[in-house]
Amino acid sequence: MNSKFLIIGALLGICLALGVGIIIGHFAIRKTNTSISSKYAHLTRQADPHNYQTFISSVRAENIETDLRDLTSRPHIAGLPEDLESAQVIEERWKR
Template sequence: MITKFILIGAGVVVTIALGLGIIIGHFAIKKTTSSTTGKYDYLTRDADQQNYKTFISSIQSANIEANLKDLTSRPHLAGLPEDLASAVVIEQRWLNDGLQVTKPKYNVLLSYPDENNPNRVTLTNGSGSIILQTTGTEQVYDATQPKTVNPFLAYTPNGTVSSTKLYYGNYGQLEDIQRLASIVGNASLQGSIIIMRYGKIFRGDK
């Protein structure tokens, strides 16, 4: 009997201790959370409407147009002098606005097009005669403007590919290729050339 009472008493003590622990833990966590939230209330206060209006009123569409026209008036391929000139323009404008500006230098592997051997697409007939051939260069509309960069896909290996099978793959997305394969068959796509539209996905994934 004594053992039985001892076991019952121990069970009651454990139950009471567990209940007290839950109650204490509940209020302790609640209090800590509330205190932590209040500590950072200043970070979420309402914006100053006057500052907002001042910022919005300082934006002028004419300035956006002028900046865009200036920065896109010359090719700015990474690593070339034209790209540095654009960086200097932005740096100076930020300095004039009172900002702290740094221009760190990096050594990176860059890819450039071959100006002497531009990429071309040639269409021939069964006898090998050329029906159509692209120039591989951008058309010049204004001789006074800086020279444009020849079309190329960076970091792709050099080489010449040819095939008697030519297909159109829309944007080159997975569903486009799957649809094309369902029409002509996977075997027909082997060793073929697929022309794709620009856009939708990154050009390097096409």
């Protein structure tokens, strides 16, 4: 009989602690007012025409072929000096 009350008391204590934790968590975490539609609108807004034209005019089939051949000629294993060299080449090309 004594162990039965101990088990019931432990279960009630666990339920009470869980309930208090849920209530504290509900009121302690602040909710933001950002809506999904505003995030979607930000991501799908029209591009700046000048930047778009600059990007489109810089894409050339010859450059793609040359860059692809150059970058795939080196090993792609992280930590190798050749991988660092490839990253530096890409960085330099993007800065041009």
